[in-house]
Amino acid sequence: MKKKLLLLFTVLIVLLAACNSGDTKEKVTEIDFYFPVAVGGDVAKIVDNLVADFEKENPDIKVNARYGGSYSETMTQVMAAVQGGNPPELAVLFSIDLFTLLENDVIEDLTPLFDEKYFDDFYDAFMANSSVGDKVYSLPFQRSTIVLYYNKDAYKKAGLDPEAPPKTWEELVEYSKKLTVNGGKDQWGLEIPSTGYQYWMLQALALQTKENIMSEDGKKTFFNAPHAKEAMQFYVDLSKKHKVMPEGTIEWATVPSDFLSGRTAMMYHTTGNLTNVKTNAEFDFGVSYLPANNQYGSPTGGGNVYMFKGIPKENKEAAVKFMKFLTDPDRVAQWSIDTGYVATRKSAYETDKLKEYVKDFPQAVTAREQLEYTDSELATYQNGEVQKIFNDAIQAILTGKSTVDQSLDKAQKDAEKVLEPFQD
Template identity: 60%
Template structure:
């Protein structure tokens, strides 16, 4: 995998161009994660336990984490780290907020190149091949083997798709998502649409959007900036196949199905006039939805708690409409443990990763943020059952996982993503046709990936 010099050279570029999203939106926090409530559980949801017995040696971990959503999640993360140290007094975790996913990737890359990487980090799951090309991360299979056969099977397979390659597991899912369709139920009623019957197909969505569009309000918004590749992936999956091979060495951008999907997306704004023209900002879309400026939106489920907290109207959440089938790429960040650190730190980092993704904690994290709880068992907890009974929208992204596929992930991933993003944006700003843009994207991506196919 790393036998060619060209591979290593191009890997050095992988982080700094673009790092993507997958799990963006805005979230709120729950109670401080290091407090204990009368039920005997910590506020993060995990059973409170007595501190583990001290050994003679202390370990300090540097933990890089991004905030890909708005809201005071830094406090939540820091309190979870404090709670971990309270239970494991020999391990001190130093959380370092490193900005967006892109910022975190650049800082991590710099650390790897200077032989001073973080000990553990949350990075986008799609950077798997780029991290491997840098020889930066530790395979986790030896740790996983000690946990028993049921450990990995509790994670949703769709989330593991960006975590494994070559028969090994390289990262553990943490803040993960799918893209869903949000819709304003009151606006549906006002337009004569059944608020309990959202659109199920592309054509239904186009028809609904026409009925919902009026002066000062769009029928639909789909974000473009930064995440055009992710949104295009929805249309690709719903109309045929994914955009890349499982080994991350080839992409399939220029196909008739993808041209059709991009044409449909572009027609919604240019022809049907139900969506803004140009490059709609990622962060603008949820704000527009909350403020009543759009009746429907494509966005990450990581935005669910933000909408729930701030929308002053009844809203629905549903699967993305289908063409040939339903489909959504997964998104979000995973935990990685780094190679060029002391073995004691690697062991402590694994303990921290397990702690952060423990069943009750995963359930509470999902409730606090809107991300999908990464473990099946999280949905069997009493707290999640009660929450879902009161707020069934929280289950939509989880249920859509049966139709989900890996997010775009290749070698030299940053450059490949940027190539596709630029071409999608060119179409939606009216400077390229879908056919020409995807042809160019294919040619440029093939050149970038050529060293990995020799």
């Protein structure tokens, strides 16, 4: 009898253990996190480590990190999942995708999910592409500005002060001429990329001249405004008139390689490549504000974290936890150190790790200081179509297929037609 009772008791324990095991398994919430990799360096590995750390702290949540390739490829995959009725919980997409995502009514309003003090700790320059009115729709994450990288060793060879980068367009041309060796066959003075993100580069030149090239509400563009045309003419003149930059198309992805190999002494590029340059440059280099025409200026850039509609309550709660984890000041500081992106929260610059890093590597603080002179990246409704119109116009000018006036006038007319349905 005792043996039967003991056996029954053992069976009950096993059954209870199995039930408890099943309960534990059922309590694990899985969330999908789409992520692009758009700069040099092993960003995917860094994200994997973040996910592992989060899951260790939150064993009841599993994060499925899904790498979508470029920003545009990631956006395509995310929208396919949404349209297929299986929206991801979170995705890092361009900050400028905001109006497109709102137009499709697929993202959550984050305002009620976080307190106001939390939002206030993010830099205003980054929040400009994260909100509309008093509603916040995404969190700044891997954010950037355009900065000037320059080879200090090349400066010394050209008789230039390696601690005094150009501050104006006139100085930029003057320095670039001195740095161009053998008509560019051995070394160019400057490279500004003209594929993929040429709109971003022209936008910087426009901001340095007067103001932005679109309205804050995303409903109007100013592609053919006088200051935009002046900026575009300078972009052209660097290669065709001043002969300090290659003519025609300059690939976005090859510009950092050209800089690292000594093919160009200066480059305009995202601060998101800072750690890549720091790791691989075999020469002393500097980072500075973009030179001014009438004023300093650069658009912000990079990606924000969006939460999608149509997910269960427990998944939403898990997603909020992961968003808070990613944007913790210490992790934001480490992310900036590891990647070169600007730390998006003010409190991150008060952490010991970022204070020490900036002290030893002052180039890391240039982009943050330049935020005082930044404005939003090109963002409109139907942004993909509008951006393509502008990109094609810029490339037509740079390759000599069209004039500044003809191309920008046409771009403005075409953009107005696309944005006509959104006018009040």
